[in-house]
Amino acid sequence: MDNIAQLKDNGLKVTGPRLKILDLFETHAGKHLSAEDVYRILLEEGVDIGVATIYRVLTQFEQADILLRHHFESGKAVYELNQGDHHDHLVCVKCGMVAEFHNKEIEDLQDKIAEEHGYRIVDHALYMYGVCGGCQKKEKHR
Amino acid sequence: MDNIAQLKDNGLKVTGPRLKILDLFETHAGKHLSAEDVYRILLEEGVDIGVATIYRVLTQFEQADILLRHHFESGKAVYELNQGDHHDHLVCVKCGMVAEFHNKEIEDLQDKIAEEHGYRIVDHALYMYGVCGGCQKKEKHR
């Protein structure tokens, strides 16, 4: 399904800002971008979209399951393209690099725990914070 | 160790605001309070501590490992007393109720995954979002 159809299927009109923002996330698949990141990157490309529009579009895309929203420790929301493959995150606290992983055993255990507590799960987020290999090497050189 | 010793051990002077805030979290052990919650609850008790002080104390307590900070989906930080027993969170998206759990199998799997990716883990956060039993019952009555 192309971008235009994806917007139409969600009842969203096909507009310049929406296509630009969607395209940006496809170009940066796997990256986690804040609203300000989106604004800045587009501006560098000569595309000036108002921040209000960016926030509105990001919210709409999240509701349409086009994007996933996360809250890492930074205090601001970041978004990434929803590629269907659920995954969790390993975030480097030094350089910010994010590694992704998926582990079915953990997922199954989570479902079991939710059931035991009487919860019907709608979403979950597993974030691990650590120091990545590259930054560990740098530490030794100090 | 009492509260006064706990503050001193972290190089923090023993002041009224710090004792009041620490006491509040002990009274509400297991609860997740935002800076504003702390301000409001203390005010209801007749204790007026400026918000700037609350933010500063919460940050210091987090650095001293007295409190744990979380970022649920709400967009603002919440804190809870660090009782040493690491646990994860099941958050009800309807009523905000938080259930806690601990699962050693999941922890072990996380350690294994971090190792495979070359990360030295410093922290992790597993949040599950769902609808709790109470809210599921309410849904049926509509």
Place this chain on the structure above:
DNA sequence: GTATATGCAAAACTTTTGCATCCTT
């Protein structure tokens, strides 16, 4: 007495909203 902590107000930062204008269908 000295260093640190607090309170207040202002500021910084992220996100939301009102409203006039513009664009998609």
Place this chain on the structure above:
DNA sequence: AAGGATGCAAAAGTTTTGCATATAC
């Protein structure tokens, strides 16, 4: 033509900071 989308600026919410005063040690 009509409803929805955008841009701008103002506002709202959260958190930080500068500075004078107050407090702990």
